[in-house]
Amino acid sequence: MKIKLCGLKYSKNIKELVQLPLDYAGFIFYPKSPRYVGEEFDPAIPAMFPESTRKVGVFVNEELQSLLEKGEKYQLDVIQLHGGESTEYCRKVKDAGFELVKAFQMNESFQFQSLKEYENVCDFFLFDTKTENYGGSGRKFNWKVLEKYKGTTPFFLSGGIGAQDAEQIKQFTHECLYALDLNSGFELQPAKKNADQLEIFLNKLELESMKKDKFAVDQRGYYGEFGGAYIPELLRKNVDELQENYLKILGSEQFRKDYARLLDNYVGRPTPLTKAGNLSRRYGTNIYLKREDLTHTGAHKINNTIGQILLAKYMGKKRIIAETGAGQHGVATATVCALFDLECVVYMGALDVERQAPNVARMKMLGAKVIPAISGNQTLKDATNEAIRDWIANPESFYLIGSVVGPHPYPDLVTRLQSIISEEIREQLEKETGNPNPDYVIACVGGGSNAAGAFYHYLNERKVKLVAVEASGLGVDSGETAATITIGDIGFIHGSKTMLMQDEDGQITEPYSISAGLDYPGVGPLHAHLAVSGRADFLSATDQEALNAAKVLAESEGIIPALESSHALAVLEKMQFKKDDVVVINLSGRGDKDMETYMKHFA
Amino acid sequence: MNRIDQLFQNKQKDILSIYFPAGYPKLGDTLPTLQMLQDKGVDLVEIGIPFSDPLADGPVIQSAAKQALDNGMSLQLLFNQLRDARKSITMPLILMGYWNTVYKFGVDAFLDECKKTGIDGVILPDLPLEEYTEDYQSKFEAAGVHNVLLVTPQTTDKRLSIIEKAASGFLYMVSSAATTGGALQASKEREEYFRKIAALEIPSLIGFGIHDKASFQHAASFSNGAIIGTAFIKALEKGQANEFIGSLS
Ligand SMILES: Cc1ncc(COP(=O)(O)O)c(C=O)c1O
Numbered sequence: 104m105k106i107k108l109c110g111l112k113y114s115k116n117i118k119e120l121v122q123l124p125l126d127y128a129g130f131i132f133y134p135k136s137p138r139y140v141g142e143e144f145d146p147a148i149p150a151m152f153p154e155s156t157r158k159v160g161v162f163v164n165e166e167l168q169s170l171l172e173k174g175e176k177y178q179l180d181v182i183q184l185h186g187g188e189s190t191e192y193c194r195k196v197k198d199a200g201f202e203l204v205k206a207f208q209m210n211e212s213f214q215f216q217s218l219k220e221y222e223n224v225c226d227f228f229l230f231d232t233k234t235e236n237y238g239g240s241g242r243k244f245n246w247k248v249l250e251k252y253k254g255t256t257p258f259f260l261s262g263g264i265g266a267q268d269a270e271q272i273k274q275f276t277h278e279c280l281y282a283l284d285l286n287s288g289f290e291l292q293p294a295k296k297n298a299d300q301l302e303i304f305l306n307k308l309e310l311e312s313m314k315k316d317k318f319a320v321d322q323r324g325y326y327g328e329f330g331g332a333y334i335p336e337l338l339r340k341n342v343d344e345l346q347e348n349y350l351k352i353l354g355s356e357q358f359r360k361d362y363a364r365l366l367d368n369y370v371g372r373p374t375p376l377t378k379a380g381n382l383s384r385r386y387g388t389n390i391y392l393k394r395e396d397l398t399h400t401g402a403h404k405i406n407n408t409i410g411q412i413l414l415a416k417y418m419g420k421k422r423i424i425a426e427t428g429a430g431q432h433g434v435a436t437a438t439v440c441a442l443f444d445l446e447c448v449v450y451m452g453a454l455d456v457e458r459q460a461p462n463v464a465r466m467k468m469l470g471a472k473v474i475p476a477i478s479g480n481q482t483l484k485d486a487t488n489e490a491i492r493d494w495i496a497n498p499e500s501f502y503l504i505g506s507v508v509g510p511h512p513y514p515d516l517v518t519r520l521q522s523i524i525s526e527e528i529r530e531q532l533e534k535e536t537g538n539p540n541p542d543y544v545i546a547c548v549g550g551g552s553n554a555a556g557a558f559y560h561y562l563n564e565r566k567v568k569l570v571a572v573e574a575s576g577l578g579v580d581s582g583e584t585a586a587t588i589t590i591g592d593i594g595f596i597h598g599s600k601t602m603l604m605q606d607e608d609g610q611i612t613e614p615y616s617i618s619a620g621l622d623y624p625g626v627g628p629l630h631a632h633l634a635v636s637g638r639a640d641f642l643s644a645t646d647q648e649a650l651n652a653a654k655v656l657a658e659s660e661g662i663i664p665a666l667e668s669s670h671a672l673a674v675l676e677k678m679q680f681k682k683d684d685v686v687v688i689n690l691s692g693r694g695d696k697d698m699e700t701y702m703k704h705f706a
Numbered sequence: 707m708n709r710i711d712q713l714f715q716n717k718q719k720d721i722l723s724i725y726f727p728a729g730y731p732k733l734g735d736t737l738p739t740l741q742m743l744q745d746k747g748v749d750l751v752e753i754g755i756p757f758s759d760p761l762a763d764g765p766v767i768q769s770a771a772k773q774a775l776d777n778g779m780s781l782q783l784l785f786n787q788l789r790d791a792r793k794s795i796t797m798p799l800i801l802m803g804y805w806n807t808v809y810k811f812g813v814d815a816f817l818d819e820c821k822k823t824g825i826d827g828v829i830l831p832d833l834p835l836e837e838y839t840e841d842y843q844s845k846f847e848a849a850g851v852h853n854v855l856l857v858t859p860q861t862t863d864k865r866l867s868i869i870e871k872a873a874s875g876f877l878y879m880v881s882s883a884a885t886t887g888g889a890l891q892a893s894k895e896r897e898e899y900f901r902k903i904a905a906l907e908i909p910s911l912i913g914f915g916i917h918d919k920a921s922f923q924h925a926a927s928f929s930n931g932a933i934i935g936t937a938f939i940k941a942l943e944k945g946q947a948n949e950f951i952g953s954l955s
Contacts, residue, residue, distance in 0.1 A: 323836070333805060335762040335831040336869075337880060340860035478768055479758065491761055496884045498860055595806040595832065596759065608780040609810030610758040 104310060105282035107259060108301070109161065110138035112294035117151050119298040121637050122565040123305065123395070124317075126282065127181065128152050128356040129159040133175055133237070136161075138286075146177050154636030159183050159204070163237050167192060171199050183229060185237045190629060193224040202226045204259060208233035209244040215251050222256050227281060232262035241287040243268075246275055257281035264288050266300050269307035291346030302565065318562040318629065318638065324511020325600075327636060329628035332510035334598045337495045341502070342598075344418070346512050351409070352417050353519060365409045366523065367443070370399050372406075376531035376687070383660035388680035392690045393528055393557065402665060402692030403553045404435040404505060410520035411503045412439040420501035422446040426490040427454055428483035428549065429620035429667065430462025431692055432505030437471035447471040450489040452482035455619045462696050479612035483549075483623045487597050506550025507627030514555075514627050521556025528687055530558055536685060543680070545570040546689040547671040548641075549585075549620045553628035553691035558639065568606045568640065570678070571630060572614035575643035587616035587626045588634045588641040590655070596625040602634065617646035617700065618666035621690075644673035650704050652676070653694065665692030666700060709798035709826045710852055710875040713749055714909045714930065722747075722754060722922070723911055723929025724938050725802065727754035727770045728787070731774065731781030731942060736787045739947065744797050746951040750911075752829060752933065755781050755803030762831050764887030766936045770943075781811050788823040795824075800854065802829040817849035827852035827875045839872050847874075854878050857910075859899050870906055877910040879903050879929060887936035890915030892924065900928035911916050 111117060118490035120128075130149060131138045149158045157180040162170050164186035174182060182196050183204040197203050205221050205228040207213070218228065230252075232244040243263040252258070257279045264272070265288030272283065287293075289301050324330045324346075332342055352358050366372040374394040383390045395403040415423060423445050427433030433449040440447035449466055453475040456463050466473050479485035487508075494502045507514040507521075521557030529539040544561055546554035548571045561567040576584040584590065587602050594603035596611060604612040604624040614624040633639035644652070657663045666674060668691045680686060694701065713721065715865030724743055728736045736753065743751055756774040760767060781803070791799070801820070808816050808830060820828070828851055833842075838853060846853050857866060859882060869877070879900065881890050903910050912925040913933030925932035934954075942948035 264929060331830045331834065331837065333834055333837075336856040336861065337831075337858050337883065337885075339858075339865065340862065351798060477773075478765075484759065488759055488761060490765070492885045495762065496888065498883050595804075597761075598832070603806075605806070605810065607810075608782070609807040610775060611806070 104280065104308070106305065106310070107159065107282050107284045108134075108289075108296065109159070109284055109286040110294050111296070112138060112140050112148075114145070114151060115147050116295050117148060120296060120301070121152055121481055122299065123301055124310070125152070125156045127157050127159050129161055129183065129284075129286075130177065130468070131161045132165065133161060133163040133185070135236070137564045143516070143629060144177070149177050149179070153635060155636055157181050157202070164188065167195055170196065174199065174201055190220050190224050193221065196308070197224055204229050206231050206261070209262070211245065211248060213248060215253070218252075218254055218256070222254055225256055227259060228256050229259040229261050230619060249277055252277070252279065255279065261286075265410035266304050271302055272308060283377060315341065315628055317430040318632065320511065320515040324515070326514075326629045326632035329513055329599070329601050329631040330514060331600050332598055332602060333595045334510045335495070337497075338491070338510070338598075341494065341498050341509050344498070348418060349414060349512050349516050352414055353516075358413055358417065359360045361413055362410055366406070367378070370405050370409060371397060372523065373531070376528060376535065378535070379660050382656065382675070385655070385659065386675050386680060387682060388686055389596055390675070391532070391535075391685065391687045392660075393524060393641065393687060395524065395553065395689060395691050396662070396664065396668070396693035399580045400431070400435050400438055401695060402431040402435070403524065403556060403689075404432045405438065406556065407517050407520045407552060408432070408435040408439045408503060411501075412443050412445070414516075415445070415501035415503065416443055418501065420499070420514075422447070422448070422497065422500040424448050424450070424490050424493045424497070424500050424504050425503045426450045426483065426486040427462075428452070428486065428506060428622060429618070429665070429696060430455065430459040431620060431665075431696070433471070433473070434462050434465045436503050436505070437466040437469035440468045440471060447494065448577055449473050450476050450486040450493070452476045452480070452486045454481040455486070456484070459696055459701070460699075481642070482614070482619065484596075484611065484614070491597065507555045507629055508550040508597055508601075508625060509600060514599065514629055517552050518555040518629060521552050522559035524553070524556035524689060525558060528557065532687070538685070540564055540567050541685040541687045543568045543570055543684065543686045545572065545671050545674060545686065546687070547572045547574070547621060547667050547691060548626060548630060549574075549623050549667060551630040553689050555627060555629055557687070557689040558633070563636065569633065569638060570640050570642060570674065572674050573626075573641060573643045574618055574621035574649070574670050576615040576647050577615070578645055579643060583615040585616040585621050585623060586643040587614075587624060589643055590628075591624075599625070599628050600630040601625050601628045618649065618670065620665070620667040621670060642674045642677065644670040648673040648676065650701070653701065656706060661693035662690070663701070664690055665694050666697045668692055708850055708852060708875070709796075710750070710800070713798050714876060717749065718909070718930055720926045721749045721911060723750040723752060723931065723933040724748050724912075724951070725752040725754060725933060725935030726938055726942060727756050727767070727774045727779075728784040729756065729774040730770050730939070731773065732775040733779060736784065736790060739942070740791060740795050740797075741893075743951065745798060746948070747955075748797065749931065750798050750800065752800045752802045752935075753784070755784060755801055755807055757804040757807055760804060762885055764885040764936065766887045766939055770939045772935055774929065781807050781816075785819040785823055788825070792824040798826040799824065800827040800829060801825055805830050805833040813845060816847055817851055819847050820851050825851060827854050829854045829856070829878060831856055835869060835872060843872065856880055857903055859883060859896065870908060873908050876915050876930070877903060877906070878910055878933070879910045879912045881912050881914045881916070881925065884914060886914055888915050890917075890921050890925070897928065904929045922954055
């Protein structure tokens with residue numbers, strides 16, 4: 104069953120509502136309604152809802168031209184008609200490309216034959232309570248009369264539905280019931296909705312869309328429409344083998360024990376959650392840093408490589424392939440390969456080999472073979488291409504991917520392995536503040552693994568605002584950027600359907616960021632889904648903003664962050680927090696590897 | 707009748723298929739190269755749609771694709787170049803490319819252009835079989851465009867039977883676990899694999915690593931013929947395309 108929330112108007116109120124799984128958002132364009140949006144209504148307000156929420160304009164006997172203009176101006180998907188509009192009028196609205204809902208007012212004597220002529224022109228009917236004034240009475244009608252409706256057009260059930268009606272709705276069945284239309288029953292005042300009450304109500308309905316694990320991957324590896332395994336047949340057997348094994352192995356007693364032991368004794372987990380006092384004062388709120396920079400090898404990447412190397416080991420693999428951008432994943436892979444005595448080949452863009460020299464040296468000392476990728480822009484994308492090509496040529500090897508990208512099951516595999524981050528945040532915050540849930544979790548996004556890990560246990564806690572920060576390089580419109588969600592569109596990269604930076608011919612664009620770890624033209628499919636569904640906010644920070652943020656953190660807290668993590672810190676400047684907000688920033692790595700860049704700018 | 711089906715009806719042995727990227731080495735070379743190949747008696751041509759990130763290709767095809775892109779090649783331009791090809795080109799033509807370029811072009815628009823320009827089939831190595839059969843197969847069939855599917859030495863029997871059901875035109879039998887341009891190594895196992903695929907009802911061509919007369923004849927002895935890409939591109943680069951095709955027979 105779908106949910107429509109109608110009679111919306113205020114942007115501040117809508118901000119609270121966008122987190123709810125609303126299928127339709129209704130705006131009333133009838134001047135006599137107490138919920139009339141008004142003459143000067145800002146088109147940016149309906150646009151606050153994610154694309155997955157269809158925008159509905161409600162009209163009563165409006166002049167056709169004016170209706171079409173409003174439909175265009177407010178980018179409405181659906182037109183709902185409440186007056187005495189004729190089928191001819193309906194047809195014209197429909198021909199203009201809108202979905203059409205025609206409302207009818209119900210009472211005991213309603214003549215259902217009168218619907219016949221509308222059956223073919225309307226996508227939906229809406230059954231409301233009969234009143235003098237075109238609905239909006241706040242009263243229910245007797246739903247029993249709908250037993251007499253034998254048509255095939257699906258309908259919205261409307262009229263005075265309130266928080267107390269959840270049980271009755273669950274009992275009510277009708278073949279054509281399509282959606283609930285909610286309005287005055289959930290208001291603090293006309294057009295101002297009560298988000299908390301709505302959430303409780305929707306939970307009671309036990310809708311599919313309110314189910315836990317809304318953000319889990321499905322059987323075929325999709326998050327909503329994103330993900331999948333778009334790989335050549337050459338990789339099919341490898342990917343199938345991994346798909347068949349990963350959950351079994353990750354769930355096994357042995358794996359869980361080995362993984363936990365290594366995280367404790369080798370990686371140095373749990374990592375602290377540091378209250379950043381000076382930073383908190385600076386931004387007038389409560390800022391906590393999740394200290395992934397304090398892990399062995401200095402970034403969150405090791406959480407993943409420890410898990411995948413165990414998986415490789417259990418699958419009997421002898422040779423490990425990896426790609427790396429900043430070199431953090433390469434180092435983390437070389438590290439675990441040394442620990443488990445496995446052959447290690449790391450592909451790294453030739454440009455990154457140059458700008459991350461200390462990490463290249465570390466990989467070599469750890470015994471890995473570093474192969475510069477000389478195709479394309481010679482950065483992470485190209486290194487990933489080369490790693491995949493190596494895997495095609497050496498199907499008995501294990502490809503140890505470094506982020507929540509690639510064909511299914513990699514995005515899910517890496518997300519699970521990084522989810523230790525939010526698991527710890529929950530425990531630590533609970534101890535510190537008495538509440539496991541912060542108001543905000545902020546993380547930078549390259550492929551998206553540290554963000555996925557920091558978000559994971561909050562994905563279904565809709566009150567926790569998730570903020571993902573992309574690198575915008577020299578600026579989102581500069582052409583020198585890596586802000587995939589902001590400027591990209593749907594495409595296919597490294598085996599995954601996701602958001603992607605590409606030109607109009609579908610050629611993948613070369614990204615740019617000062618930070619090698621964020622220099623990627625795609626993003627994990629989970630994040631594409633979080634962005635499109637509106638569950639996470641995607642912001643961006645430029646090179647300069649990240650550099651500044653690094654300096655601030657160094658000077659105020661005595662912590663030098665990785666350039667990647669500095670992007671997450673940079674949005675503190677752009678966001679507004681309340682005094683008692685709890686803000687967690689995932690400090691994904693330390694800045695040692697970036698000292699040369701920092702010195703160039705600060706020396 | 708689709709020209710690919712016609713070809714396999716008329717000829718069962720030693721079918722020679724050549725691959726080259728559109729717009730390579732020069733932007734305007736697509737059509738002249740096609741004409742030359744037809745004049746030389748080549749049976750079938752696969753025209754590569756250049757892509758920035760060709761995952762299944764080795765260095766030679768990667769850099770040829772990059773050069774074609776630098777020349778200004780695009781899918782739309784390729785269709786424009788092929789607009790009048792059917793006035794003189796009678797060989798079956800196949801487009802080979804990556805799914806992102808086709809998806810971005812729009813699948814309906816793509817199939818429409820294929821119909822208009824007389825494209826007989828496509829090879830889209832990274833479009834998964836399941837996505838193809840569920841979402842696109844009926845469209846491809848309606849447009850009369852064969853989607854040529856790949857099988858590899860790693861393809862399991864179970865999967866092979868699924869592929870066989872969905873396949874049309876012929877099967878592209880990948881010779882070995884490698885990206886394009888690797889060497890073809892003969893082995894007992896390999897020959898068994900070739901024989902297994904060749905025994906299927908649908909015709910098959912062997913590709914990846916075929917680079918001269920000897921390797922062509924070897925591959926063709928197990929199947930309906932073979933596909934040469936990398937070696938032909940190297941010859942194109944050196945301006946010896948004509949001689950190279952001549953040396954194959
Ligand atoms: C310290 C650090 N943070 C973040 C990233 C970005 O990767 P992801 O988005 O997968 O967390 C990297 C990648 O190299 C990194 O080294």
